[in-house]
Amino acid sequence: MNRVLVVDDEPQIRRALRTSLEAHGYEVQTVGTGEEAVIGAAESAPELMLLDLGLPDLDGTEVIRRVRGFTELPIIVLSVRDAQQDKVAALDAGADDYVTKPFAMEELLARARAAMRRAQPGEPPAPTMRFGALEMDLGRRLVLLEGETLRLTPTEYQLLEAFATHPGKLLTHQWLLRKVWGQGYGTETTYLRTYVRALRKKLGDDAQAPQLIVTEPGVGYRWIAESTDAES
Amino acid sequence: MVVSEEHEAEGTAKFTLRGTVIGLITPAIATAIAFPLAPARPEISIALFMLAVVIAAVAGGLGAGLIAGILASTIRPLVVEDPQLTFRFDDVEDVATGVVFLSVALIVGLLVGQASEDRARASRREREARFLGTLSSTLHTGEVPDRVLDEFAEVLLEPFALSKVEVEASLDGTELRAVSRTDGESSPGPRTTVPLLAGEASIGRLVAERPDGGRPFSRDDQLLLEAAARQATAALDRARLDARARIAQLDAETNQLRAAMFSSVTHDLRTPLASIKAGVTSLLDAAVHHDPEQERDLLTTILEETDRLNRLVGNLLDLARIRAGALTPTRQQAAMDEIVEVVLARMRPRLVHHTVAADLPSDLPDVSVDPVQLDQVLTNLLENAGRHAPEGSEIRVSVQWIRDAVQVRIADQGPGIPLDERERVFEAFYRGSSSPETPGSGLGLAISKAVVVAHGGRIWIEGGPDGGCVVAFEIPREEVAP
Numbered sequence: 001m002n003r004v005l006v007v008d009d010e011p012q013i014r015r016a017l018r019t020s021l022e023a024h025g026y027e028v029q030t031v032g033t034g035e036e037a038v039i040g041a042a043e044s045a046p047e048l049m050l051l052d053l054g055l056p057d058l059d060g061t062e063v064i065r066r067v068r069g070f071t072e073l074p075i076i077v078l079s080v081r082d083a084q085q086d087k088v089a090a091l092d093a094g095a096d097d098y099v100t101k102p103f104a105m106e107e108l109l110a111r112a113r114a115a116m117r118r119a120q121p122g123e124p125p126a127p128t129m130r131f132g133a134l135e136m137d138l139g140r141r142l143v144l145l146e147g148e149t150l151r152l153t154p155t156e157y158q159l160l161e162a163f164a165t166h167p168g169k170l171l172t173h174q175w176l177l178r179k180v181w182g183q184g185y186g187t188e189t190t191y192l193r194t195y196v197r198a199l200r201k202k203l204g205d206d207a208q209a210p211q212l213i214v215t216e217p218g219v220g221y222r223w224i225a226e227s228t229d230a231e232s
Numbered sequence: 233m234v235v236s237e238e239h240e241a242e243g244t245a246k247f248t249l250r251g252t253v254i255g256l257i258t259p260a261i262a263t264a265i266a267f268p269l270a271p272a273r274p275e276i277s278i279a280l281f282m283l284a285v286v287i288a289a290v291a292g293g294l295g296a297g298l299i300a301g302i303l304a305s306t307i308r309p310l311v312v313e314d315p316q317l318t319f320r321f322d323d324v325e326d327v328a329t330g331v332v333f334l335s336v337a338l339i340v341g342l343l344v345g346q347a348s349e350d351r352a353r354a355s356r357r358e359r360e361a362r363f364l365g366t367l368s369s370t371l372h373t374g375e376v377p378d379r380v381l382d383e384f385a386e387v388l389l390e391p392f393a394l395s396k397v398e399v400e401a402s403l404d405g406t407e408l409r410a411v412s413r414t415d416g417e418s419s420p421g422p423r424t425t426v427p428l429l430a431g432e433a434s435i436g437r438l439v440a441e442r443p444d445g446g447r448p449f450s451r452d453d454q455l456l457l458e459a460a461a462r463q464a465t466a467a468l469d470r471a472r473l474d475a476r477a478r479i480a481q482l483d484a485e486t487n488q489l490r491a492a493m494f495s496s497v498t499h500d501l502r503t504p505l506a507s508i509k510a511g512v513t514s515l516l517d518a519a520v521h522h523d524p525e526q527e528r529d530l531l532t533t534i535l536e537e538t539d540r541l542n543r544l545v546g547n548l549l550d551l552a553r554i555r556a557g558a559l560t561p562t563r564q565q566a567a568m569d570e571i572v573e574v575v576l577a578r579m580r581p582r583l584v585h586h587t588v589a590a591d592l593p594s595d596l597p598d599v600s601v602d603p604v605q606l607d608q609v610l611t612n613l614l615e616n617a618g619r620h621a622p623e624g625s626e627i628r629v630s631v632q633w634i635r636d637a638v639q640v641r642i643a644d645q646g647p648g649i650p651l652d653e654r655e656r657v658f659e660a661f662y663r664g665s666s667s668p669e670t671p672g673s674g675l676g677l678a679i680s681k682a683v684v685v686a687h688g689g690r691i692w693i694e695g696g697p698d699g700g701c702v703v704a705f706e707i708p709r710e711e712v713a714p
Contacts, residue, residue, distance in 0.1 A: 190565050190567055190598055193570060197570075208580070215573065215609050217606075218602070218603035218604050228560065
């Protein structure tokens with residue numbers, strides 16, 4: 001059974017989350033402070049942490065940093081609408097995703113499932129991937145769209161690979177820039193935007209009704225396409 | 233308009249070059265005409281010389297008249313009585329004629345001088361009156377005291393040919409000061425000081441200065457400056473009272489706004505809460521059995537009302553932030569078309585009853601904005617459009633680059649906003665007169681405006697080409713302090 005550690009100082013939220021998560025078959029442990037969260041993450045080895053950023057004792061980002069010191073367990077941050085900087089800081093500190101309060105339970109569950117799926121150990125990215133009409137052969141660095149070879153520049157390809165190998169994950173500007181351009185980068189969001197735009201165009205993805213790449217304003221991008229079985 | 237200038241005092245005998253020339257020429261002409269006629273008709277020559285004297289006095293003033301008179305009385309006897317032109321001036325008749333000529337010159341000259349001085353004085357009075365009139369309308373335009381003083385200092389420069397004006401006044405314990413000077417350096421010349429009098433009490437002073445080599449201040453200048461200073465004092469007093477009245481009015485409006493806000497917020501917060509509580513208690517009621525469809529209806533209502541409450545609380549928080557001056561954009565380089573795309577992607581489900589069209593060129597330069605705040609502005613504006621435009625109509629979003637600023641326009645085919653309300657709709661809790669029943673807290677536009685202004689931009693309402701309403705805003709590319 002999947003164990004979830006819920007960290008929130010509001011008893012009502014803890015109760016609501018416990019009820020809903022247990023109804024979906026998760027085993028739930030709830031704590032109300034950052035210190036307890038770090039201890040809980042270490043001692044009970046949960047498969048997911050839901051972390052409220054506004055804790056009474058420790059800053060949420062600090063909790064993430066400490067937890068990341070010993071485990072890669074998926075962390076989903078729960079935060080209020082306006083704390084955009086806090087969200088970005090939490091993601092850059094190692095959180096996997098965030099959900100804005102108030103949230104719909106189904107959205108939280110979907111994010112939780114995706115995060116836990118990505119964290120499955122011992123499963124390197126498949127050499128070939130398929131997202132609907134889009135096929136990728138990572139070994140041969142080949143991309144097919146509706147059976148036709150898609151000509152991508154090296155940077156476009158690296159960007160697409162970064163997206164496709166992290167399905168459902170919210171990738172921050174900083175993370176993408178370092179991944180694709182290199183460690184010295186992090187603030188050149190204009191480059192990133194230009195390449196995302198070009199990639200969207202080549203992939204035929206409409207930013208106003210995206211099927212592949214969703215923009216999270218001020219934060220980053222998320223690859224939303226569901227992987228379909230490449231072998232079939 | 234120049235009110236201060238030198239004029240000749242024509243009532244006294246002044247021998248200007250022009251006067252002397254006229255005084256010499258007129259008797260010469262008279263001599264030329266009289267010479268052939270004189271022996272036969274001496275009385276005509278007398279008349280001619282008399283005419284010459286009168287003409288000289290009229291045209292050249294007293295000086296010219298006297299010269300012409302002396303000349304005429306000297307020449308006439310020679311011309312008339314002695315064709316051999318031997319000088320002779322012993323006749324009683326000649327002396328009498330000379331006295332008459334000079335008297336005529338004197339009388340006519342004095343009269344002419346008087347008239348011309350009257351004319352000069354009248355025209356000066358007229359210029360002064362016009363100056364004071366202009367001054368009064370310049371100073372009475374509902375300005376604050378500081379502006380009144382500035383304008384006063386400025387407006388004196390040209391009419392008085394001044395190089396520098398300094399005005400100081402003490403108003404309600406506040407020291408005001410205004411200085412204006414003409415372009416270009418000049419060393420100080422004549423200066424004069426005039427008090428600003430409110431009744432008998434002096435509330436300040438005016439120091440006027442002419443450039444080096446300028447005319448000294450005449451009595452007229454002094455009087456006119458005093459009159460101007462009295463007007464300035466009156467204008468200052470009026471401006472001070474106006475300012476007080478404005479504050480009082482503002483207070484009243486604030487109170488009214490507070491009351492409106494209170495009732496509006498109370499209503500807007502209570503309504504969704506009421507629906508939620510009714511729904512939940514109904515679901516919890518063991519005595520009632522709901523079929524699955526009813527249950528779903530109730531739950532959907534609860535969900536929708538929760539979202540509504542959430543939006544309202546968000547807006548109220550933003551408003552509080554604006555009031556506290558805490559709405560600071562966290563800027564980053566961003567593309568406006570991308571922000572619009574994201575909002576459109578998110579809003580489409582809520583605008584399914586409208587046709588949403590977008591003109592988004594992708595080659596626009598980046599702007600330095602807070603993407604989250606801009607997202608919120610666009611969301612508010614699209615929500616408004618969706619609320620007011622009839623179902624099935626088109627909502628068009630377009631982004632353009634105009635003069636180093638990015639401009640976003642959201643056009644709908646709703647009822648539009650009357651001209652006289654286009655400013656007021658940006659006030660918090662203002663609801664358009666045409667749609668008082670349309671839901672919405674009346675905060676969206678106020679918040680949008682605050683965000684746009686915090687970005688150094690502006691937002692406004694236009695009428696669409698075929699009716700409807702266009703809300704447009706623009707944000708400069710470079711960061712501009714609001």
